[in-house]
Amino acid sequence: MLRRQLSNIPNNNFLIRFNSTTGKEKWDLLTAVCIERKPQIVPDLTGIQKEFNDQLKSVEFEKSWKSAHEIRHERDVKQMELLKKGDIESDLALKQTAQDFVDMSSDELNKFQFGSVVTEADNKKDIKSTLRKLNKNLVLVTQTKIGDKNFYLLPQGMRNDGETLRQTADRVIKEQLGTELKTQIYGNAPIGFYKYKYPKEAQNASVGAKVFIYFASHNGGVINEKVNHMWLDRTELQKELPEKYHKAVQMFLIDE
Structure with a gap:
């Protein structure tokens, strides 16, 4: 429902004026980017x-x-x-x-001998490489610290004052993943939404975060080697992401 509502908004100026408070609670506004590497070879037919x-x-x-x-x-x-x-x-x-x-x-x-679809990255089980599982869709997740715990989530960042959520998405990619990564974000409106409350010890001015998710494709390039990240297929993504968070992401991903 939220996705349909957002897609009907004529422009993204509303993102600057979006109210981050609900009643007496204050929420942080974040933007996450779901970067997907499309299959490089024809996937197996069902x-x-x-x-x-x-x-x-x-x-x-x-x-x-x-x-x-x-x-x-x-x-x-x-x-x-x-x-x-x-x-x-x-x-x-x-x-x-x-x-x-x-x-x-x-x-x-x-x-004639056909080339193997199994790459060196597959043999080494290199989950940081985009050259693994060439017949699958892979989604990028990075390590994020919430409170005193680390989670693997979509790359995300806090929205700055005077910044649209789309501008935040562009900034998140450059600041967190590096300038050498080539991506293409689809549209100016988010494609997904998720919110969560911070652990009590981490609740200061805000009780939690409202995350607006944009969808993007991987068009080449590499991620900053210092970033702790993984490229996961649909099955791996379900196992790695928190359950409720995965349900929010799964809503806009095409099943294989």
Whole structure:
């Protein structure tokens, strides 16, 4: 519901004037960025996707015209029949038939070795590398300290006065992840929302944080090596993120 409401707002000026108090409680306004690395190779098809793909191939084959190769093969068969009957001279027979071409191509394909989809990062179980699990969507999480405990969450930062939430998102990426990381944030409005209360010992002027989440894609580059981070797939993300926080993030991620 919040996502639909935010998307209908004509501009993002409201973000500067957003009231961070609820009743007598004061909340900090934060912006988080969900940076996703898209699959680098075609993901494996699910069962229903394979069935649908086979159905499409069947329909396409039934409605398609004969290819030049099929017409050539039919002509070759007729010539071979005429050759057996002696109706044509043997020197007029084709030197290479369409079937010969198929056999040669099949032999060449059988000898071809496909490259492995398992990378060095996979073998080393390097969770900091974007070169792992090339057929999966990976989401970036960084270590964040809340109170006296450390959590792995989406990169996030406090909004400064006079700053829009979108501007905060851009600043969070540069300040926390480094200037060499290339990303593309989609839109000026948040795509997700989450709020949490600070531990009692950490509640000073504010009781907690309201986090507005933006969505971005990873377009290359590297993260500052000093940043403690991980690139996680959907299953790993569910195990690593706090349960309620994960539910808020899961709402705008496409299931695999």
